[in-house]
Amino acid sequence: MEQPRIGVFICHCGKNIAGIVDVKKVAQEVAKLPGVVYVEDYVYMCSDPGQQKIIEAIKKENLNAVVVAACTPSLHYETFAKAVEAGGLSRYKYEMACIREHSSWVHFDKKKATEKAIRIVAAAVAKVSKNKVYKPITGKVVRKALIIGGGIAGMTAALDLANAGIPVILVEKSPTIGGKMAMLSETFPTLDCAQCILTPKMAEVARHPNIKIYTLSEVIDVEGCIGNYRVKILKHPRKVDPDLCRLCSFCERVCPVKVPNEFDRGLSMRKAIYIPFPQAVPSAYVVDSEHCTKCGLCLKVCPVNAINLDEKEEIIEEEVGAIIVATGYDLYPGEKLKEYGYGVYEDVIDSLQFERLLSASGPTKGKILRPSDGKPVKRIVFIQCAGSRDENHLPYCSKICCMYTAKHALMFKEQVPDGEATIFYIDIRAAGKGYEEFVKRVQEEFQVNYIRGRISKVYRDINGDLVAIGVDTLSGQRITVRADLIVLALGIVPKLNPDLASKLKVPIDQYGFAQEVHPKLRPVEVATGGVFICGAVQGPKDISETVTQASATAAKALELLGKEYIVREPLIAEVDRDLCNGCRICLTVCPYGAIEMVESKAKVNELLCEGCGACNASCPVGAIQLRNYTDEQLHLVVKAVLRGVT
Amino acid sequence: MMWEPRIVAFFCKWCAGSAADLAGVSRMQYPANIIPVIVPCTGRISPRAIIEAFLNGADGVLIGGCHTPNDCHYMAGNFKAFKRVYLLKKMLKQFGIEPERLRIEWISATESQKLVRVTKEFVSQIRELGPLMGGSDGEA
Numbered sequence: 122m123e124q125p126r127i128g129v130f131i132c133h134c135g136k137n138i139a140g141i142v143d144v145k146k147v148a149q150e151v152a153k154l155p156g157v158v159y160v161e162d163y164v165y166m167c168s169d170p171g172q173q174k175i176i177e178a179i180k181k182e183n184l185n186a187v188v189v190a191a192c193t194p195s196l197h198y199e200t201f202a203k204a205v206e207a208g209g210l211s212r213y214k215y216e217m218a219c220i221r222e223h224s225s226w227v228h229f230d231k232k233k234a235t236e237k238a239i240r241i242v243a244a245a246v247a248k249v250s251k252n253k254v255y256k257p258i259t260g261k262v263v264r265k266a267l268i269i270g271g272g273i274a275g276m277t278a279a280l281d282l283a284n285a286g287i288p289v290i291l292v293e294k295s296p297t298i299g300g301k302m303a304m305l306s307e308t309f310p311t312l313d314c315a316q317c318i319l320t321p322k323m324a325e326v327a328r329h330p331n332i333k334i335y336t337l338s339e340v341i342d343v344e345g346c347i348g349n350y351r352v353k354i355l356k357h358p359r360k361v362d363p364d365l366c367r368l369c370s371f372c373e374r375v376c377p378v379k380v381p382n383e384f385d386r387g388l389s390m391r392k393a394i395y396i397p398f399p400q401a402v403p404s405a406y407v408v409d410s411e412h413c414t415k416c417g418l419c420l421k422v423c424p425v426n427a428i429n430l431d432e433k434e435e436i437i438e439e440e441v442g443a444i445i446v447a448t449g450y451d452l453y454p455g456e457k458l459k460e461y462g463y464g465v466y467e468d469v470i471d472s473l474q475f476e477r478l479l480s481a482s483g484p485t486k487g488k489i490l491r492p493s494d495g496k497p498v499k500r501i502v503f504i505q506c507a508g509s510r511d512e513n514h515l516p517y518c519s520k521i522c523c524m525y526t527a528k529h530a531l532m533f534k535e536q537v538p539d540g541e542a543t544i545f546y547i548d549i550r551a552a553g554k555g556y557e558e559f560v561k562r563v564q565e566e567f568q569v570n571y572i573r574g575r576i577s578k579v580y581r582d583i584n585g586d587l588v589a590i591g592v593d594t595l596s597g598q599r600i601t602v603r604a605d606l607i608v609l610a611l612g613i614v615p616k617l618n619p620d621l622a623s624k625l626k627v628p629i630d631q632y633g634f635a636q637e638v639h640p641k642l643r644p645v646e647v648a649t650g651g652v653f654i655c656g657a658v659q660g661p662k663d664i665s666e667t668v669t670q671a672s673a674t675a676a677k678a679l680e681l682l683g684k685e686y687i688v689r690e691p692l693i694a695e696v697d698r699d700l701c702n703g704c705r706i707c708l709t710v711c712p713y714g715a716i717e718m719v720e721s722k723a724k725v726n727e728l729l730c731e732g733c734g735a736c737n738a739s740c741p742v743g744a745i746q747l748r749n750y751t752d753e754q755l756h757l758v759v760k761a762v763l764r765g766v767t
Numbered sequence: 768m769m770w771e772p773r774i775v776a777f778f779c780k781w782c783a784g785s786a787a788d789l790a791g792v793s794r795m796q797y798p799a800n801i802i803p804v805i806v807p808c809t810g811r812i813s814p815r816a817i818i819e820a821f822l823n824g825a826d827g828v829l830i831g832g833c834h835t836p837n838d839c840h841y842m843a844g845n846f847k848a849f850k851r852v853y854l855l856k857k858m859l860k861q862f863g864i865e866p867e868r869l870r871i872e873w874i875s876a877t878e879s880q881k882l883v884r885v886t887k888e889f890v891s892q893i894r895e896l897g898p899l900m901g902g903s904d905g906e907a
Contacts, residue, residue: 193788193791195785195788219788219803219805221791222787222788222790222791222792223787223788223791223803224799226791226792226794227790227791227794227795227796227797227799228796228797228799229796230799233799234799236799237799237802240802241802241803244802244804626842628837628842630837631836631837636837648840648841648842710810710847712841712842712843712844731841732807733807733808733810733811733840733841733844734806734807734808734810734811735808735810735811735841735844735847737811737813738810738811738812738813738814738816738847738851739813739847747807747811750806750807750811752813752815752816755804755806755811755813755816755819756815756816756819758804759775759804759816759819759820759823759825760819760823762775762802762804763773763775763802763820763823763824763825
């Protein structure tokens with residue numbers, strides 16, 4: 122190894138450093154350090170003349186390493202790295218010593234601050250003396266995206282990417298794309314019909330040449346790293362060939378098996394061979410393998426022989442460069458809210474069931490009828506925050522319930538003008554363009570009765586009426602309301618299989634929502650490169666926010682997939698194969714699964730490793746080392762900061 | 768000359784390290800006995816590095832990382848550091864070193880005030896414990 126010829130450049134930062142730290146003393150002391158051959162101080166090292174001093178000194182003094190003692194590296198690391206490179210030296214042979222934020226700005230005592238600055242510079246000198254030059258790591262990018270979840274979020278991202286010319290694989294667990302939005306009647310605050318704005322998009326996704334849809338499918342395995350993921354998709358059998366099926370419905374008519382229809386959330390029945398809803402994509406029937414008795418009646422009546430009851434599941438492998446997770450949400454299980462009688466009384470329903478009652482294609486063709494006896498509803502009670510903002514259930518706010526409950530009440534009053542609608546709320550949260558105005562309209566124009574308070578109990582009295590007991594917290598009065606139908610605005614819970622999350626290395630928060638890198642500045646990225654999140658899986662949000670976020674993930678994915686190669690920082694872990702004894706401890710501590718065993722020795726995947734150094738700290742024989750922060754360097758740094766102390 | 772405690776502070780660059788930067792930008796004051804060593808992650812700090820600090824004259828070692836459970840930039844480096852510190856404290860006791868000389872704290876990038884509080888507390892705690900190896904002159 123060549124002898125270190127280190128140059129140290131000390132910045133005064135005007136008076137910011139030099140006003141407290143005795144820069145000349147630092148220069149004097151630092152010059153005595155082993156390997157240091159050149160020391161210079163200057164009033165503003167980051168200025169052009171300052172940078173020029175570095176460039177010239179590297180050439181003139183034949184320096185092979187540089188330390189700049191100045192401000193924090195987060196401010197000027199890049200500035201000086203460019204100067205060092207302009208001098209003909211690798212940026213990996215340069216370190217910054219932070220003597221402003223970590224010394225002159227936090228201490229009044231000049232002597233102590235100077236002494237501390239010397240220790241900080243000495244540490245940087247010790248470290249840089251052992252730094253090596255590395256080449257940036259490059260990896261090829263597979264120009265293809267995987268989107269998990271075919272709701273409005275996944276569809277939007279798929280269309281954005283496909284229109285930009287990126288091939289997209291859209292994986293959806295249920296038999297059709299469309300997600301929860303397909304179940305809705307109208308959308309707030311404009312009261313657009315959900316189906317009317319959604320189904321054209323579904324059709325567009327279906328016929329887009331760049332989009333490949335896998336329904337009834339799940340991602341079961343993910344390997345690889347940013348730009349190059351290999352995924353395994355488990356495709357459950359549809360048992361009906363979507364290319365042949367002509368939706369004649371003969372099969373459905375003869376099928377003897379009846380089960381509750383999940384699309385209507387149990388408010389209607391369907392057969393074991395069925396189509397979720399008429400506009401489903403792919404436009405074909407599907408066999409419910411769980412309930413099908415294989416009686417074979419459908420086979421006999423199908424005019425095009427589209428049905429194959431023996432179709433098996435298959436595993437499909439795909440290579441993609443980016444992955445977008447858009448798995449959406451579920452409603453909080455109403456059964457857990459025992460006081461409201463959900464699941465006990467048929468006329469206590471959840472908000473999605475009420476959407477189905479309102480929908481023209483729903484079980485009642487849009488008429489608001491009681492599920493128990495099919496009679497029209499005259500008195501309706503909505504309970505907001507059912508599960509949300511409740512320590513015993515979901516501590517967070519589900520965000521969309523205030524708005525959709527207002528919409529529900531409006532639509533009820535439109536259909537039953539002489540009816541009585543009561544909403545129990547804790548607070549009205551209507552932040553959004555046109556939202557507050559919408560709620561005001563519902564309250565004033567439609568005379569919906571808003572009561573601030575919670576329902577403590579729902580029961581059925583001897584007359585068969587549902588009775589809700591609660592408190593009006595504004596007047597302090599106890600309140601009893603009789604109702605024909607009670608609608609619970611159940612909270613939103615994320616729908617993200619923890620197993621899938623761990624395979625994708627998507628961190629999840631305490632409630633199970635996918636965790637973004639930064640809530641403000643990097644809202645759709647996760648810690649794993651090349652994986653993005655959008656929609657309600659990241660947090661409760663309405664359709665407009667979901668669509669915005671979905672387009673954001675498409676833009677982020679495009680940023681990655683637009684490149685042929687990705688370049689990564691080479692300061693990662695490295696294994697000395699002669700030292701490695703194959704104990705596999707590093708495999709267990711690596712948070713990125715970046716270490717694999719090759720011929721019984723550890724090997725670091727350069728594209729997966731993020732350079733945290735956890736493996737380095739855990740290796741019992743010191744075989745795995747973090748580049749340019751090896752054990753040797755860390756120990757030298759520790760000795761340097763403690764120099765002169767015995 | 769009066770003895771001054773010498774403390775090595777391993778700060779991860781994402782949270783505690785940024786808090787130290789912020790303390791500087793906000794011109795907060797804390798004892799100069801604290802010498803920061805910035806590491807990528809608290810999970811990088813091997814027990815050996817901590818022992819090296821004590822062997823080379825540190826009277827105390829402070830570790831500052833990201834809050835558990837979710838703040839760690841590398842997912843769970845903070846937990847790894849926590850476990851190592853927990854075990855190492857037990858070993859330090861057997862070596863005859865007071866376990867209180869080793870302290871781990873979660874300090875987010877915005878918690879410069881916590882950083883100042885913790886460093887002040889720790890310095891006075893170490894001051895009470897006295898020098899680890901017979902005392903140093905505190906000179907560079």
